[in-house]
Amino acid sequence: MDPHRAVAAPRSIGRALVSDCEQLKEYYEAYALSALEGEERAALDAHLERRCPVCTAELERARWLVAQLAYLAPEAEPPAALRRKVLAGAGTTKPSEGRGWIPVWAWVGAAVLVLFALFSIFEMRRYQAELTSLQDEIRAAHSRTLELESERQLYQRALVIRTASGTREIDLKPSGKSALPEVRAFWHAQMGLVLAGHKVPSPTPNHTFQLWVVPKKGLPLSAGIFHPDAAGTVLLVATPSATLADAAALAVSEEPAGGLPQPTKDRILWVGPVS
Structure with missing residues (x-):
């Protein structure tokens, strides 16, 4: 035991x-x-x-x-006649009025x-x-x-x-032959980047989706991790460390919970060029 x-x-x-x-x-x-x-x-x-x-x-x-x-x-008081007989037989005097009941x-x-x-x-x-x-x-x-x-x-x-002037729209399409829905990004050079999608399936258990900025030179840079809600809606607002002018593409991969410093190549699910 x-x-x-x-x-x-x-x-x-x-x-x-x-x-x-x-x-x-x-x-x-x-x-x-x-x-x-x-x-x-x-x-x-x-x-x-x-x-x-x-x-x-x-x-x-x-x-x-x-x-x-x-x-x-309350205590039961004996009948007056019985009380008088008992007191008389005992030779006692009548109790003082001060004691009373x-x-x-x-x-x-x-x-x-x-x-x-x-x-x-x-x-x-x-x-x-x-x-x-x-x-x-x-x-x-x-x-x-x-x-x-x-x-x-x-x-x-x-x-x-x-809706800001100067925002660039970027379509991210499923990589390979996966039947995933498209997601869309909106990137403004000063205000940041928005990633939006609908009917996006949840990642596998203990995993998360991670957005990457692929620069024209150098390694991909993480722009944040996210999960779709119960309805499959995705809305991520991020401020990438890479600039819009230096970006060649955006990509989304599925990574272990918490994300990774670099994307797993065979787990990249969406890719979209920054034209």
Whole structure:
């Protein structure tokens, strides 16, 4: 038996128990009051059957608190005639008026306060869970807003380059006999280069597409890596290190994730001359 797996199993179980405890802790008081029903009670019963030390201890605390309510009940006062007979037989005098009995309404009020405290704890935990969920939704919405803003800026920059005076249009056609769709580049000497395509298939797993500027002299220079989206749309905005005047062609190859310093010759998929 693998000792590492033997150690990992208890840790995994421990993490699961802690996760369940966090979700079930708001039900302790209601369970102790026998006010918990349905799926919540079934979930807590199943959890307690696993002898969770945290939930068992917390439930005992809740039961103790509920048990204290029994001591808040008013004491039964004996009938006046019986009380007089007992006092007379014992030769005692009538108790002083100062001792008296605590009024029933005081006990009722105390019981109401305890019940209200239990209810408040239950509600506070429920509201805290709702607040945490709402905060998670706000963070997710904020993240999505940032993504949309970044995407908007990308499309805006691509449109400016594409429609600018002096932008050169370059068609990149599939190399060899591959049935890939054409992609198109728009290169402005000062503003940069845009690569766009539609219905482009995804690269093989753990690979990426890489755009290259092939200069008139020297080795190809990387202009960036990219992936098509789920619909096969490609939009890359780059600022090549090579100048438009020195470029002889553009090419796209499929490379391992992260790209390579130089293209793999038998993995070049698109090529287009810079005329």
